[in-house]
Amino acid sequence: MTLQANYIKHKLNFKFEAGTSRGVLTHKNIWYIRLWDSANSSLIGIGECAPLKGLSPDDRPDFEKKLQIVCATIVEVSITDFSIPQLINFFDLNEYPSIVFGLETAILDLKNGGKREIISSKFYSNSKPIPINGLVWMGDESFMKNQLEEKLAQGYSCIKLKIGAIDFAKELKLIESIRKNYSTEQITIRLDANGGFSFNEAKEKLQLLSNFEIHSIEQPIKAGQWQEMTELCASSPIPIALDEELIGIKSKEEKVRLLSHIKPQFIILKPTLVGGLAMSKEWIDIADSPSIGWWITSALESNIGLNAISQLASSLNVTMPQGLGTGQLYHNNIDSPLTIDKGYLYYDQHKEWDLRIF
Numbered sequence: 001m002t003l004q005a006n007y008i009k010h011k012l013n014f015k016f017e018a019g020t021s022r023g024v025l026t027h028k029n030i031w032y033i034r035l036w037d038s039a040n041s042s043l044i045g046i047g048e049c050a051p052l053k054g055l056s057p058d059d060r061p062d063f064e065k066k067l068q069i070v071c072a073t074i075v076e077v078s079i080t081d082f083s084i085p086q087l088i089n090f091f092d093l094n095e096y097p098s099i100v101f102g103l104e105t106a107i108l109d110l111k112n113g114g115k116r117e118i119i120s121s122k123f124y125s126n127s128k129p130i131p132i133n134g135l136v137w138m139g140d141e142s143f144m145k146n147q148l149e150e151k152l153a154q155g156y157s158c159i160k161l162k163i164g165a166i167d168f169a170k171e172l173k174l175i176e177s178i179r180k181n182y183s184t185e186q187i188t189i190r191l192d193a194n195g196g197f198s199f200n201e202a203k204e205k206l207q208l209l210s211n212f213e214i215h216s217i218e219q220p221i222k223a224g225q226w227q228e229m230t231e232l233c234a235s236s237p238i239p240i241a242l243d244e245e246l247i248g249i250k251s252k253e254e255k256v257r258l259l260s261h262i263k264p265q266f267i268i269l270k271p272t273l274v275g276g277l278a279m280s281k282e283w284i285d286i287a288d289s290p291s292i293g294w295w296i297t298s299a300l301e302s303n304i305g306l307n308a309i310s311q312l313a314s315s316l317n318v319t320m321p322q323g324l325g326t327g328q329l330y331h332n333n334i335d336s337p338l339t340i341d342k343g344y345l346y347y348d349q350h351k352e353w354d355l356r357i358f
Contacts, residue, residue, distance in 0.1 A: 045110025123314030155342035164196030239265035297323030
């Protein structure tokens with residue numbers, strides 16, 4: 001099999017201003033890798049490279065040039081012989097996790113017949129749904145309240161709120177209003193601070209938040225403060241999940257060292273940010289040894305990337321709600337069989353992919 005590849009750039013436009021503690025997002029640039037055998041150009045594997053602005057290691061000026069080099073030299077690769085670590089080394093992709101994810105998923109798609117089946121799973125083959133959390137974005141009090149009411153009306157049983165954009169007292173009030181009306185059996189509350197607290201204020205804020213039976217809080221302080229995060233994980237009344245902390249940790253030895261040192265209650269895997277599906281599974285294998293919980297989350301990919309991540313989650317037989325509800329964020333996403341209903345993500349085999357841009 002002689003491989004050929006090219007890529008297509010696409011700009012996704014948010015339906016609203018998506019606020020995080022790192023700023024407001026209005027659009028997202030993505031690059032799709034198209035991969036085919038020169039003997040059969042009608043069968044195409046598609047992967048998505050979607051670096052997240054201000055966060056991904058490969059959010060850098062030479063990103064597209066690197067992608068050009070990968071596509072130009074793919075002819076030298078045999079997909080039956082190369083493992084993912086070998087591909088990373090061959091193309092020197094240690095600093096380009098989203099390209100690893102895109103290349104890996106395009107290869108798997110091509111191997112499986114170019115029909116968007118990335119990993120064998122009941123999600124794809126039998127439409128077995130995946131439980132997901134409903135995401136409430138940062139914004140003013142009215143905006144967050146409206147989102148919350150919408151998610152509850154849509155039947156979500158797990159709500160994730162991004163906090164840190166408005167006055168903390170108002171955020172507490174919003175969370176309190178959920179707990180007044182819904183018990184922990186009815187609604188699970190997750191929080192994501194995106195590193196928005198200082199270490200000195202984190203303990204007090206975590207104590208105040210604990211009054212509302214919170215499931216977990218993601219990344220309360222900025223990544224890279226191992227000693228401070230270790231102290232928080234040991235003393236926090238709310239379980240802590242590492243997210244940004246995992247980005248840029250490449251070797252298995254580094255991963256073991258980080259989890260052994262910090263001892264978090266959970267880790268969150270974003271394949272686009274940690275180097276793809278195989279590297280995500282490596283994190284999970286390491287976490288499972290000391291019984292650290294985990295779930296898988298999108299990094300605002302289009303439905304192409306979200307589909308691959310969802311199949312990974314399904315193949316691991318997840319039961320906890322995953323962070324895979326981001327496909328409805330954009331005006332111009334790729335239409336797909338991915339469907340959300342009452343807090344579950346389905347792959348509806350009766351729906352078609354709209355692949356006209358490919």
